[in-house]
Structure formats: C-alpha cells, structure tokens
Amino acid sequence: MKHMFKEITLQLLQGFGENLTLFGLTLIMSMPLGLLICFGSMSRFQPLRWLARTYVWIIRGSPLLLQLFIVFYVPGLVFGAPMKNRMMAALVAFVINYSAYFSEIYRGGIESISVGQYEAGHVLSMKRSQVFMRIVLPQVIKRIMPPISNEIITLSKDTSLARVIAVAEVIMVAERFTAKGLVWPLFYTGVFFLLFSGFLTLLFGFIEKKLNYYRG
Amino acid sequence: MFLHVKNIYKKFAHAEVLKGISFSMEQGQALTIIGSSGSGKTTLLRCLNFLETPDSGQIDLKGKCIYDAERDRNCSDVQLRNKRLHFGMVFQQFNLFPQYTALRNLTLAPELLQLERAPRNEQSAIKKKIDEAGRDLLIRVGLADKMDAYPYQLSGGQQQRVAIARALALNPDILCFDEPTSALDPELTGEVLKVIKDLKNEHTTMIIVTHEMGFAEKVSDHVVFMAHGIIEEEGPPEKVFHNPESPLIRSFLQKEDFY
Numbered sequence: 001m002k003h004m005f006k007e008i009t010l011q012l013l014q015g016f017g018e019n020l021t022l023f024g025l026t027l028i029m030s031m032p033l034g035l036l037i038c039f040g041s042m043s044r045f046q047p048l049r050w051l052a053r054t055y056v057w058i059i060r061g062s063p064l065l066l067q068l069f070i071v072f073y074v075p076g077l078v079f080g081a082p083m084k085n086r087m088m089a090a091l092v093a094f095v096i097n098y099s100a101y102f103s104e105i106y107r108g109g110i111e112s113i114s115v116g117q118y119e120a121g122h123v124l125s126m127k128r129s130q131v132f133m134r135i136v137l138p139q140v141i142k143r144i145m146p147p148i149s150n151e152i153i154t155l156s157k158d159t160s161l162a163r164v165i166a167v168a169e170v171i172m173v174a175e176r177f178t179a180k181g182l183v184w185p186l187f188y189t190g191v192f193f194l195l196f197s198g199f200l201t202l203l204f205g206f207i208e209k210k211l212n213y214y215r216g
Numbered sequence: 217m218f219l220h221v222k223n224i225y226k227k228f229a230h231a232e233v234l235k236g237i238s239f240s241m242e243q244g245q246a247l248t249i250i251g252s253s254g255s256g257k258t259t260l261l262r263c264l265n266f267l268e269t270p271d272s273g274q275i276d277l278k279g280k281c282i283y284d285a286e287r288d289r290n291c292s293d294v295q296l297r298n299k300r301l302h303f304g305m306v307f308q309q310f311n312l313f314p315q316y317t318a319l320r321n322l323t324l325a326p327e328l329l330q331l332e333r334a335p336r337n338e339q340s341a342i343k344k345k346i347d348e349a350g351r352d353l354l355i356r357v358g359l360a361d362k363m364d365a366y367p368y369q370l371s372g373g374q375q376q377r378v379a380i381a382r383a384l385a386l387n388p389d390i391l392c393f394d395e396p397t398s399a400l401d402p403e404l405t406g407e408v409l410k411v412i413k414d415l416k417n418e419h420t421t422m423i424i425v426t427h428e429m430g431f432a433e434k435v436s437d438h439v440v441f442m443a444h445g446i447i448e449e450e451g452p453p454e455k456v457f458h459n460p461e462s463p464l465i466r467s468f469l470q471k472e473d474f475y
Contacts, residue, residue, distance in 0.1 A: 121325075123267065123300055123304070123383075124383075124386060125298075125329060126328060127293065128293055213366070214314050216315075
C-alpha cells in the first residue's frame, strides 16, 4: 500500500509537471503580449483599437475549452497541417486566452492613473516614454497586483483543461487509475493544486508587501 | 520685455475659452491672474506650459519667439519638451510622484535630462551635483527633515512645497502656480504662501493663478483680471483691487469677500 502510494504520487507529480510547464510558459508569453494588446485597445488609431477590442471580446466571450479544441483541430481541418504537438496547441490557446484577460487588467490599471501624473511629468520636460516607464508603470504594477495574482492563480488551475486535447496533465494521469477502478488518485490531485496555489498566495503576499513602501 | 504673450486663442470642442489674451511682464516680477472659475485662467497657464497648444497667437520670451501658433501648433514632442523648459508649473493637486521620496521627486527630471547628453564617465558626478542641488532646494522650502519622506507621509502644505521645489529644480525662466493653495486646509495655506513670498523676495519671475485675494494684493507687481476668456482689467494691485474701471471686478471681489 505504502509502495503504491509513492508510485502513484510520482506519476501524478510527473503529470503535474505538464501543468507547471503550461503554467510557466503561458505566463512568460501572455503577460507581455497582453501589454501589446492593451496598447492596441488604448490606441488613438481607431482601426487598431477596434481590432484589439474585438479580439478581447471574442476571446473573453467564448469558453477556453472551445478555444483549445479550435486551436488543436482547425489547422488540420482547414489547412491540412494537423497539430502534432498537443502541448504546443494547448500553449497557443492559453497564451491567446490569457493575454486578452491580462490586457484588460493592464488597461484598467493604466486608466486609473490620474492625468495629473502625466502632466507633472510633461511639464518637467520628460519624454513620453520616460513618463510611462518612470512614473506611470511603477504605479500601475502596484495597483494591478491583486487582480493579476487572482488571474495567475486561476491559470494554475485552468491548466487542467488541457486534458481535453489529451495533454497528459495531472488529472488525465489520475483518470487512468480511475479507469482501473482506483478513484482516490483523482481526488488526490486536488492536493497538488492546493499546495501550488498556496505557494502562489504566499509569493504574491510577499510582493504586495514589498510594494507597500508607498501609498497612492 | 521679459515675457510677451500676444493674442492667444484657445478653443475646445464646444467652447472658446481664450479669446485673444495679450499681456507682458518683466523679469523678477510676480503677476497674478484672478477671475471667476471658467474665466480661462487655468487654460492660459496650461497654454504657457504647453499642456495645451494655443490655436493662434505668439509667446515671446527674452526677446525670442518661443511659440508661434502658425508654426508650432503641431510641433513634435521633442520641440514641446524644449519649450516647456522655460516654464515651471505647480499644480493645484500637487501631482507629486507617490512612488518616489521628496528628494527623488526633485532629482528625477533633471537627472533624466542631463544624463541624456552626458558621457558615461561624468554621470556619477552629475548625479551627485543634482542630488546636492535638490537637497538645497528642499532646505529652502523648509523641508530639510523630509528629504526621504514619501508624499503620503507629508501634509498637503508640505507636499505643495515639495512640488514648488520640484518645479524650481529645472531652473525655469518663469514659475507658474495654478491655484496652489486651493486644495489645502486653511491652516496649511500660510506655509505655502510664505514660500511664494520668499521666492518673490528673491526675484523669481512668477505667474500665479489664485483665489487668495489678500495674498494677490500683497505679493503681485501686476494683476490680471480675466472674465469670459478675455482680460477685463489689468494693472498694479492698488488699481485693480481698489480703483477698478470694470464693474465686473467689483462684483467678483465682493463674491470673494475681498471687501
């Protein structure tokens, strides 16, 4: 029994490695991409603004589950070039999906900074880029930490959706045991998610505390 | 003539806010602009700092035309930055940068500006010089013990004094104040007005938009009264406050409880 527990834990851990890979790579790519989309949705150039906001509408307005299927099947069906790497398909879908959400969080943060901050920078003869990088962005980062951490914790659990295109993530691994009549590993996967989101919660708490040296 | 503003017009979507403003002032003078809200005082100040670009008119400084609407209405960011160096601005809401200490609020802009052109081996010397100049300025406005305080740790009056020092840190030709005490509790206005008075005694050239009539009368060499986008009356304070020609200014001063 003890031996089986260890064996199952190791296998689940291997599956959870897939979740973590998807989690990490999605973050690295979707956070900067989200900023680009955010700039697009705030652009003074109307077609670009329209394009960015339509993108956000479509992505936020449809299920991530469906987006996974589309990214996985459409290249094969339409272009005759099927997705060979399931993980790659999942990653593409996740990056598209999360960049849309991040872009809206960024936009909320940037729009919450008062015009006076920009004007103070401008009358001090700062460049536009300096005003953004030195004055606006640091304040935005502080303000968006709570919604960003929320989104990141959601992502850590959403990675299990990759199961629907047969990425061997932790729940899929657990279901193999369920098929053999062993149900508890499925419930056991919850522990992995809980531990990881606990770690994330502590991490974000630490970052928010670090950013608390000023108010406003 | 140190500053000569000629025939400034500014129109927003539905309203003509400035309808031909002309005035001039000498170096070392304090000029105050008074008038009811909506008269265009703040817009005029914002035009001088190029936060708004006038639709027509010219601005001459030290005998040189620094802005001509014909030529500069759509000028580039770089050109605007150079023009802005002539004027400093103190806002009603202070607009300090909350993430920086009082001292850093002062040194950030000069540092960015000067390091842009400096060779690498001189950078630390320049930084040190800017830092010292910043400390001196904070001492001048009476905040020697608040150098490392963040804005949220300062009272409104202290924040506004940091903002004044910040504007001075770039050595502007003219320092502009947009209702510098309007956001302050009455007991805090005194310390800010005192700093402005000290600057006046040191012959800093200043343009002050204010609702503090008693202060305007004492500190200014020249008073401009604006109404509905034009200069309704101007002159030395004795004349504008005590012997005005325009009936509008009497009713305005009554509303401001000047009499």
